[in-house]
Amino acid sequence: MTGKLYLIPSPISDNDIDWVIPREVKQSIQQLTYYIVEHPKTARRFLKHIGCKLPIQEIHMHTLNEHTRPDELTLLLQPLLAGNDTGLLSEAGSPAIADPGSGLVRLAHDNKIPVIPLVGPSSILLALMASGLNGQQFCFIGYLPIERHARVQTITELEKHSRNHDQTQIFIEAPYRNQGLLELIVQTCLDDTDLCVATNLTSSHESVTTKTIKQWKQKLPDINKIPTIFLLHG
Structure with a gap:
């Protein structure tokens, strides 16, 4: 046995x-x-x-x-x-x-x-629960390409796929590249696309914020070296 x-x-x-x-x-x-x-x-x-x-x-x-x-x-x-x-x-x-x-x-x-x-925390699911984005149709992508051109192309494709299929796109990055990724998402995506940034989940410094890209452009948080989940919905 x-x-x-x-x-x-x-x-x-x-x-x-x-x-x-x-x-x-x-x-x-x-x-x-x-x-x-x-x-x-x-x-x-x-x-x-x-x-x-x-x-x-x-x-x-x-x-x-x-x-x-x-x-x-x-x-x-x-x-x-x-x-x-x-x-x-x-x-x-x-x-x-x-x-x-x-x-x-x-x-x-x-x-x-x-x-x-066994039961325990999953940052991906916790972020999705708190995002206010589509929890019926979603896809976890993992890490995006590092090279800038490939990264921009992937973000654009994810946004398009999200719009066409009403699907939340979830992805992560190494903490020291989080700030650069956030800035690139805001530069690349359309103004009415929703972006959720979930940081430090389950900690005393936890933050989950969902805004449109247009709203994010007004002020970006400092998430450098902070564990973060990104959720995109076109």
Whole structure:
């Protein structure tokens, strides 16, 4: 009999962990001895915060990040195939959503390993909920191209697609490029297009603001190096 693969969300801000991780979730994973994580150091800190009582020496951690090759995923499944329940722990937010892990989850399905998603924060969904934009039709794009010409072209295409299909377009950027991206969106899009800028979600400095491009042109916030979700609706 195989073990179960638990998909474990983690906080996306420095706010109190009790605010975003339900008690039942913490209780259900406290006895796990096998974890698949992005960074062992932050994973150990998370386990300490949820009140894990197991000695750290008894916890086995294997790394899954953007450098993990597809042919290495099978090795990560071995504890599960041997009958051990295992947690896939996100660095921030929910596993496999804008985060490594979907390939491992798919392989778990192929091997008839039960996959158990646990409740926790997802900045993408929180931003969409609070945006006032279309939550019935939406698409998460991920990161836009870095090169300016390709980036402008992508923004234009996303705006056009949004208008034609009434679909909210959601995307992110590395925090140190957020200000440049915001300025480029405002320069590129039509005045009546809606743009939501959601920053520092779940923290004490959280801000979610939706305006038309014309309104944004009056004054832009400083979001340099601040975690941000962008939502566009033409």
